[in-house]
Amino acid sequence: MRKMLTIISNVLRASTKKNGARVVVSSRSYADFTPQASFDIKGCDLHRLEEGPAQQAVLTREEGLQYYRTLQMMRRMELKADQLYKQKIIRGFCHLYDGQEACAVGIEAGINPTDHLITAYRAHGYTLTRGGTVREIMAELTGRRGGIAKGKGGSMHMYTKNFYGGNGIVGAQVPLGAGVALACKYQGRNELCVTLYGDGAANQGQIFETYNMASLWKLPCIFICENNKYGMGTSVERAAASTDYYKRGDFIPGLRVDGMDVLCVREATKFAADHCRAGKGPILMELQTYRYHGHSMSDPGVSYRTREEIQEVRSKSDPISMLKERMLSNNMTNVEELKEIDVEVRKEIEDAAQFATTDPEPPLEELCNHLFSNDQPLEVRGTHPWTKLKSVS
Amino acid sequence: MALLRCALRSGKDAVGAILRREFHKTSAASLQMTVRDALNQAMDEELERDELVFLLGEEVAQYDGAYKVSRGLWKKYGDKRIVDTPITEMGFAGIAVGAAMAGLRPICEFMTFNFSMQAIDQVINSAAKTYYMSAGLQPVPVVFRGPNGASAGVAAQHSQCFAAWYGHCPGLKVISPWNSEDAKGLLKSAIRDDNPVVFLENELMYGVPFEMSEEAQSKDFTIPIGKAKVERPGDHITVVSHSRYVGHCLEAAAILAKEGIECEVINLRTIRPMDVETIETSVMKTNHLVTVEGGWPQFGVGAEICAMIMEGPAFNYLDAPAVRVTGVDIPMPYAKILEDNSVPQIKDIIFSVKKTLNV
Numbered sequence: 001m002r003k004m005l006t007i008i009s010n011v012l013r014a015s016t017k018k019n020g021a022r023v024v025v026s027s028r029s030y031a032d033f034t035p036q037a038s039f040d041i042k043g044c045d046l047h048r049l050e051e052g053p054a055q056q057a058v059l060t061r062e063e064g065l066q067y068y069r070t071l072q073m074m075r076r077m078e079l080k081a082d083q084l085y086k087q088k089i090i091r092g093f094c095h096l097y098d099g100q101e102a103c104a105v106g107i108e109a110g111i112n113p114t115d116h117l118i119t120a121y122r123a124h125g126y127t128l129t130r131g132g133t134v135r136e137i138m139a140e141l142t143g144r145r146g147g148i149a150k151g152k153g154g155s156m157h158m159y160t161k162n163f164y165g166g167n168g169i170v171g172a173q174v175p176l177g178a179g180v181a182l183a184c185k186y187q188g189r190n191e192l193c194v195t196l197y198g199d200g201a202a203n204q205g206q207i208f209e210t211y212n213m214a215s216l217w218k219l220p221c222i223f224i225c226e227n228n229k230y231g232m233g234t235s236v237e238r239a240a241a242s243t244d245y246y247k248r249g250d251f252i253p254g255l256r257v258d259g260m261d262v263l264c265v266r267e268a269t270k271f272a273a274d275h276c277r278a279g280k281g282p283i284l285m286e287l288q289t290y291r292y293h294g295h296s297m298s299d300p301g302v303s304y305r306t307r308e309e310i311q312e313v314r315s316k317s318d319p320i321s322m323l324k325e326r327m328l329s330n331n332m333t334n335v336e337e338l339k340e341i342d343v344e345v346r347k348e349i350e351d352a353a354q355f356a357t358t359d360p361e362p363p364l365e366e367l368c369n370h371l372f373s374n375d376q377p378l379e380v381r382g383t384h385p386w387t388k389l390k391s392v393s
Numbered sequence: 394m395a396l397l398r399c400a401l402r403s404g405k406d407a408v409g410a411i412l413r414r415e416f417h418k419t420s421a422a423s424l425q426m427t428v429r430d431a432l433n434q435a436m437d438e439e440l441e442r443d444e445l446v447f448l449l450g451e452e453v454a455q456y457d458g459a460y461k462v463s464r465g466l467w468k469k470y471g472d473k474r475i476v477d478t479p480i481t482e483m484g485f486a487g488i489a490v491g492a493a494m495a496g497l498r499p500i501c502e503f504m505t506f507n508f509s510m511q512a513i514d515q516v517i518n519s520a521a522k523t524y525y526m527s528a529g530l531q532p533v534p535v536v537f538r539g540p541n542g543a544s545a546g547v548a549a550q551h552s553q554c555f556a557a558w559y560g561h562c563p564g565l566k567v568i569s570p571w572n573s574e575d576a577k578g579l580l581k582s583a584i585r586d587d588n589p590v591v592f593l594e595n596e597l598m599y600g601v602p603f604e605m606s607e608e609a610q611s612k613d614f615t616i617p618i619g620k621a622k623v624e625r626p627g628d629h630i631t632v633v634s635h636s637r638y639v640g641h642c643l644e645a646a647a648i649l650a651k652e653g654i655e656c657e658v659i660n661l662r663t664i665r666p667m668d669v670e671t672i673e674t675s676v677m678k679t680n681h682l683v684t685v686e687g688g689w690p691q692f693g694v695g696a697e698i699c700a701m702i703m704e705g706p707a708f709n710y711l712d713a714p715a716v717r718v719t720g721v722d723i724p725m726p727y728a729k730i731l732e733d734n735s736v737p738q739i740k741d742i743i744f745s746v747k748k749t750l751n752v
Binding site: 177 | 447473476478479483484485486487489490491492493494495497499514515518519523524525526528529530531532533534563564566588666704705
């Protein structure tokens with residue numbers, strides 16, 4: 001008994017000492033960690049540009065930790081959505097963003113919160129970077145009243161301030177984005193609009209119509225093609241006569257960027273934003289990126305590409321691993337600190353998932369609401385003439 | 394100011410009224426104005442009133458408008474507010490919707506609504522549905538306007554009526570004015586509305602002058618969206634129409650009145666939301682219903698009116714089946730004799746009224 005007590009007390013003392021030591025190490029470590037470092041980043045291929053973004057990026061410790069947290073949050077959120085979908089708690093369409101996180105995080109780091117952004121249906125990551133919380137995103141996926149669109153939009157129709165969705169029709173968001181940019185210019189507010197589309201959408205006619213008008217009218221629009229190499233099940237080689245998406249804007253200057261490196265994306269976005277804010281008109285960025293999941297949850301994603309290819313990207317180019325290695329090898333953080341962040345992220349995701357699965361569905365009384373803005377209440381026909389439903393703005 | 398204008402015009406108008414084939418009584422305090430000028434005035438007043446309003450479309454600026462509806466506006470307001478677009482409907486309609494989402498109040502002109510089919514995804518999926526999908530977070534205050542329906546000799550691809558297509562969709566308001574007061578009051582309301590509005594004009598009506606009451610001459614004159622107007626009261630039969638055919642119905646009514654048949658002619662003014670109550674009240678009085686439209690019969694505006702009447706209280710008051718007078722169910726031909734016989738004529742309305750009344 002005594003022996004056991006000794007052992008127990010020893011263990012406790014040791015762990016206290018360890019905890020104590022850890023606390024001391026942490027507080028000591030803020031002085032110890034490198035506050036910022038400069039990294040060489042891949043150069044960009046240029047189209048109609050004399051020079052591109054700098055090939056060096058400065059990353060502060062705070063920035064690095066913040067990017068890491070957001071990247072990880074996005075990754076875990078999408079994986080949780082995968083889980084909930086397989087449990088049939090999320091239904092319909094679900095297009096996951098894991099693998100592409102560096103694009104969303106890098107872009108947000110390169111613009112201001114007062115700037116605007118619009119994308120297509122692979123939008124959960126952007127909803128997060130543009131101010132949505134994981135809770136309200138997940139609850140929207142599960143169709144609950146606490147969802148960011150009160151359960152009425154679903155995966156493809158999430159909105160926040162200065163974020164215009166979430167758009168289901170391939171390519172339609174591009175003219176919309178140019179329209180937002182027009183509004184920015186019209187109101188003289190030195191804001192710009194980031195307008196995203198995929199390699200599949202890049203062949204859409206309305207995008208070329210938009211390039212034309214955005215150029216003619218010098219709209220402050222950053223067109224961004226997220227090239228993840230596959231438009232649903234069709235590889236870029238099978239869909240596009242020219243896969244140099246950064247050149248497809250023809251008269252619009254373009255750059256091709258490593259979309260797996262958050263710093264590359266950030267620097268390119270800053271460069272593009274400067275271009276727009278200087279009144280030079282639109283600019284086009286192609287982000288070379290990759291999605292780990294299939295096109296959507298209905299697509300296993302392995303009939304048109306090999307598991308080896310997916311695995312290779314995961315091991316060699318994962319955006320989270322890349323940032324982690326950079327920070328660790330430059331002593332900007334340590335494994336424990338990152339693990340702490342992982343734990344916090346995991347907890348937030350679990351809480352959000354819990355909320356998303358327990359929050360009640362939207363009330364039927366609100367079925368017909370939100371047809372019109374700022375309008376009188378009106379009567380809406382139900383499924384038969386005897387049902388008269390009420391609609392309020 | 395209005396009075397001075399009236400005084401100067403009434404003399405000129407008295408002569409003009411006699412010389413023109415179609416004229417309406419002129420009084421001292423009112424004024425004759427074509428539908429085109431009424432639309433122009435509506436846009437001018439709203440552009441002046443609110444800086445966020447702007448007009449875009451093909452030829453709207455330097456050409457003064459393909460049909461001269463926007464004449465003088467570019468000269469007055471400049472490049473920023475009146476924007477000539479390339480011939481890329483899907484692109485510029487999407488740009489209009491995006492601008493509306495970001496806080497502006499665009500008027501997007503389609504040279505004719507036939508070309509709106511190139512952009513219809515932006516009208517329906519990006520404009521109409523967004524407020525609902527976002528659960529009220531994202532309003533879309535955009536107006537799509539332009540000529541709709543048959544013109545004269547422009548053949549099949551340029552003559553379709555889109556009232557039924559757009560009227561089908563929740564989230565849109567769809568307006569179809571007939572005369573100058575309708576045009577001005579409803580366009581002003583459409584521009585002030587915070588929601589996507591499809592405003593269906595008629596090219597053949599642009600040049601037709603109508604009396605504008607003193608009230609209608611005011612800069613704040615608006616007509617509420619969603620209310621129909623009884624243009625001519627009557628006891629024997631309800632005749633419901635929209636746009637150009639309201640005029641045809643009134644002419645038919647004048648002819649029928651000589652035979653002692655009094656038609657109550659209702660001008661829908663708004664296709665969606667449709668003012669069923671006004672139609673029901675009328676049918677419950679007259680017990681007979683004929684609808685008149687330029688569009689094709691199947692799944693059309695008249696079909697919807699008949700269905701709504703069937704399902705509502707007015708059905709029990711019908712003494713005969715409600716019938717529709719519509720365009721002929723064919724693509725619009727070119728030759729004049731064929732074209733004339735592809736759209737409702739006054740004799741078709743008279744025939745249908747008499748058949749319904751069994752006289």
